[in-house]
Amino acid sequence: MTQPIENIVDQGAGLLPYPWSLLAVAVLATLLALAVHQLVFRVLSRIARRTDSPSDTLLIRKLASPTRVAVIALALVLTAREIPAFETVWQKVAGFVMPALVGWIAIAILHALVETMKLRADITVADNLSARRRRTRLTMLNRIATFIIIFVTVGLALLSIPGIRDIGLTLVASAGLAGLAVGAAAQPALKSLIAGVQMALTEPINIDDVVIIEGEWGRIEDIRTTYVVVRIWDDRRLIVPTTQFLESAFQNWTKKTAELLGSVELYLDPATRIGPIRAEFERRIAQNERWDGRVQVAQVTETSRDAIVLRLLMSAKDSPTLFDLRCDIREAMLEWLADNQPAAFARLRVVSPEPEESDVRARIDAQV
Structure with a gap:
């Protein structure tokens, strides 16, 4: 050869x-x-x-x-x-x-x-x-x-x-x-590398997790050894150092499960009857396909001189679905109140002060 x-x-x-x-x-x-x-x-x-x-x-x-x-x-x-x-x-x-x-x-x-x-x-x-x-x-x-x-x-x-x-x-x-x-x-490079290894072992975040960090809501799009890419709800990208997820507090909405609770607050007049509103809320949410069937509660959580706060609590399978569900219920309840109980909306009452006794006598004397 x-x-x-x-x-x-x-x-x-x-x-x-x-x-x-x-x-x-x-x-x-x-x-x-x-x-x-x-x-x-x-x-x-x-x-x-x-x-x-x-x-x-x-x-x-x-x-x-x-x-x-x-x-x-x-x-x-x-x-x-x-x-x-x-x-x-x-x-x-x-x-x-x-x-x-x-x-x-x-x-x-x-x-x-x-x-x-x-x-x-x-x-x-x-x-x-x-x-x-x-x-x-x-x-x-x-x-x-x-x-x-x-x-x-x-x-x-x-x-x-x-x-x-x-x-x-x-x-x-x-x-x-x-x-x-x-x-x-x-030192900075080694610190970032060690942080990446710690991130892989401890798993504070995972791909596609929903987090709240730096006041922004977004999903974990990519995890690198030195930084993490968070996709914000409006398609912006937030670049966060890896060490920040290990050294600072942040919210992880999908750490164990994606299911969440959310609420809609209605500000109503103190004289409003709550029973019909609660019944309408239960009917509306039962018909909504975004509701996961776990939680539905209507409670008056706060009261003041001019208004009461009716909190409508509901649940969904994940945060985007929950956001849409809250919007659906909010719109539906406002339309129902406008059609059936328009007087239920909170209003500011202004009461004129009682006239003093001297002013009343002066008026009587002037008339005589």
């Missing part, structure tokens, strides 16, 4: 000048590697399409690009073994290329596995707490593992440079003050 390759190389070297002959051999090896790669992945894609699981197709799609480059590198390595001049050039760049390829393939496999596991965690179902927790852990662990792979890959690539390797060994030998300086400089 080796002798025919050497004969082909020798024949090609006689046709072209020295630099161009190396380039021609490299291009030929690259084209051959690409043809083999395309043929193999075409067969694998057809096999994956025949299976019911989407994870096979996902894995093949993620590995297509890194393996294509890896096959090209393998072809160049085999070519370099037969051409001494080409091997000299390859050895100078192999220290960078090989760690980068290994790291790229490792990241592709990691992302493919994580995406496959995410497909099994469907967050579109009604009771999606377990799926959201699983997706959050996968997202955080994926980011941390990706960071570690990139860090190791860059370190291996830099160690292939003799000058940097010697500097690194010197720093390790005298790592006293230098270690303290590097530790102080890297």
